[in-house]
Amino acid sequence: xxxxxxxxxxxxxxxxxxxxxxxxxxxxxxxxxxxxxxxxxxxxxxxxxxxxxxxxxxxxxxxxxxxxxxxxxxxxxxxxxxxxxxxxxxxxxxxxxxxxxxxxxxxxxxxxxxxxxxxxxxxxxxxxxxxxxxxxxxxxxxxxxxxxxxxxxxxxxxxxxxxxxxxxxxxxxxxxxxxxxxxxxxxxxxxxxxxxxxxxxxxxxxxxxxxxxxxxxxxxxxxxxxxxxxxxxxxxxxxxxxxxxxxxxxxxxxxxxxxxxxxxxxxxxxxxxxxxxxxxxxxxxxxxxxxxxxxxxxxxxxxxxxxxxxxxxxxxxxxxxxxxxxxxxxxxxxxxx
Numbered sequence: 001x002x003x004x005x006x007x008x009x010x011x012x013x014x015x016x017x018x019x020x021x022x023x024x025x026x027x028x029x030x031x032x033x034x035x036x037x038x039x040x041x042x043x044x045x046x047x048x049x050x051x052x053x054x055x056x057x058x059x060x061x062x063x064x065x066x067x068x069x070x071x072x073x074x075x076x077x078x079x080x081x082x083x084x085x086x087x088x089x090x091x092x093x094x095x096x097x098x099x100x101x102x103x104x105x106x107x108x109x110x111x112x113x114x115x116x117x118x119x120x121x122x123x124x125x126x127x128x129x130x131x132x133x134x135x136x137x138x139x140x141x142x143x144x145x146x147x148x149x150x151x152x153x154x155x156x157x158x159x160x161x162x163x164x165x166x167x168x169x170x171x172x173x174x175x176x177x178x179x180x181x182x183x184x185x186x187x188x189x190x191x192x193x194x195x196x197x198x199x200x201x202x203x204x205x206x207x208x209x210x211x212x213x214x215x216x217x218x219x220x221x222x223x224x225x226x227x228x229x230x231x232x233x234x235x236x237x238x239x240x241x242x243x244x245x246x247x248x249x250x251x252x253x254x255x256x257x258x259x260x261x262x263x264x265x266x267x268x269x270x271x272x273x274x275x276x277x278x279x280x281x282x283x284x285x286x287x288x289x290x291x292x293x294x295x296x297x298x299x300x301x302x303x304x305x306x307x308x309x310x311x312x313x314x315x316x317x318x319x320x321x322x323x324x325x326x327x328x329x330x331x332x333x334x335x336x337x
Contacts, residue, residue: 003057003059004057004058004059004060004099004199006198007057009057013054013055015054017231018231018232019086019226019228019231019232020226020231020232020233022072022073022088022090022222022224022226022233022236023067023071023072023073023090023091023092023222024066024067024092025053025054025066025067026051026052026053026054026066027046027051027052027064027066027094027216028046028051028052029043029046029047031066031216031217032046032215032216032217033209033213033214033215033216033217033218034217035213035250036209036213036215037209037210037211037213038209038210042209042215045062046064048061048062049061049062049063049064049096050062050063050064051063051064051066054066054067058097058098058099058201059098059099060098060099060100061098062096062097062098063096063097063098064094064095064096064207065094065095065096065097066092066094066095066216067090067091067092067093068091068092068093068094068095068204068206069095069097069204070095070135070204071090071091071093072090072091072092073088073089073090074090074091074257074258075258076089076257076258076259076260076273076300076301076302077260077302078260078261079260079261079262079263079269080228080263081263081284084227084228084229085225085226085227085228085234085284086225086226086228087223087224087225087226087261087263087269087284088223088224088226089221089222089223089239089257089259089260089261089271089273090221090222090223090224090257091220091221091222091254091255091256091257092214092216092219092220092221092222093206093207093208093214093216093220093256094206094207094214094215094216095204095205095206095207096205096207097201097202097203097204097205098201098202099199099200099201099202100126100199100200100201100202101198101199102117102118102197102198102199102200111186111187111188111189112175112176112178112179112183112186112187112189113179113186115172115175115176115179116128116176116179116180117200118200119165119168119176120139120176120180121200121202121203122200122201122203123136123162123203123204124136124137124138124139124203125138125202125203125205126202126203128140128180131203131204131205131206132206132208132212133206133208133256133322133323133324134321134322134323134324135161135206135322135323136203136204139180142180142181143181148177148181151177151180151181152173152174152177155173155176155177156173171189172189175187175189213242213245214256218238218250218251218253218254219238219252219253219254220253220254220255220256221238221239221240221253221254221255221256221257221274221275222236222237222238222239222254223236223237223238223239223261223269223271223282223287224236225284225287235286235287236287237282237287237288237289238251238252238253238254239254239255239257239271239273239274240252240253240254240255240256240257240273240274240275240276240278241253241254241255241274241276242255242276243276254274255274255275255276255323256274256275256322256323257273257274257275257300258273258300258322258323259271259272259273259299259300259301259302260273260301260302261273261302261303262302262303262304262305262314263284264305267283267284267285268281268282268283268284268290269281269282269283269284270282270303270305270314271302271303272295272298272299272300272301272303272316272318273299273300274298275298275323275325276298277294277295277296277297277298277299277320277325278292278293278294278295279292279293279295279299279303279314279316279332279334280292293334295316295318295332296318296328296330296332297318297319297320297321297325297326297327297328297330298318298319298320298321298322298323298325299316299317299318299319299332300319300320300321300322301316301317301318301319303315303316304316311335311336312335312336313333313334313335313336314333314334314336315331315332315333315334316331316332317330317331318330318331318332
């Protein structure tokens, strides 16, 4: 096994036999989406990459993770009922990265570009292009969205998935702002940042073709019922769809998804989560869609249910924003008959 100098990975990894996986566990050239744009060039890249099984250590060559670094299952979590059935939303989109040598700070000095590489490149990319789905936004032409003062505040306080960088000195935060706003010439300043770690990765690069579709074979998003009593799947269905593909005769592919399910005593399972901005009710026994409604913004959250004066409601927070969907700030409640 090829590894970076100084690393000694274990030759094997413990792989549980049960429950059975609810996503595919490897990605190779044969798993390339048959209608992916630029399929030949993508196949060439996959052929040269480190891929084919889970838990491959990152190296200097492209390493493909499948499921990706944020799913399979992700932060939205799962739901379970009293019968011991677990309902798991997941996605199956390849993610690639590699290792590069980390900028040195041995001389206690760092240029503005080096400070960016040390603090920001792992998420926003070494080229500042972010990633395709917008979860790590591009910083190219950031002046069209934010001014330097606003970026200073973001570095100081953080927002959403971005942590605060208040632990680094103000002059270093100012140097990072100068870099992302392309202020020239590059300055070299005294730096307090020390690290014995010689490498950094090149970002969480979710892999889509130039048309915006994942390069893996569908399904790209799923909802799976797993019987925890036996460890076997009860059913699995796509979660979400691209209508333009369905209209071409392609069966629903599922989409990226963020958000958990709600399972009820009456046999229903409610979930939004999908990029197509729908909330759906599934039959928890079969996985059949019984109802759906378009939301004003994607519901990347878990639904909740409550009762007022004997009338039951389902509510969902609709914030959108992720996956290049429009942003909003609404709560939507549906009343049950």
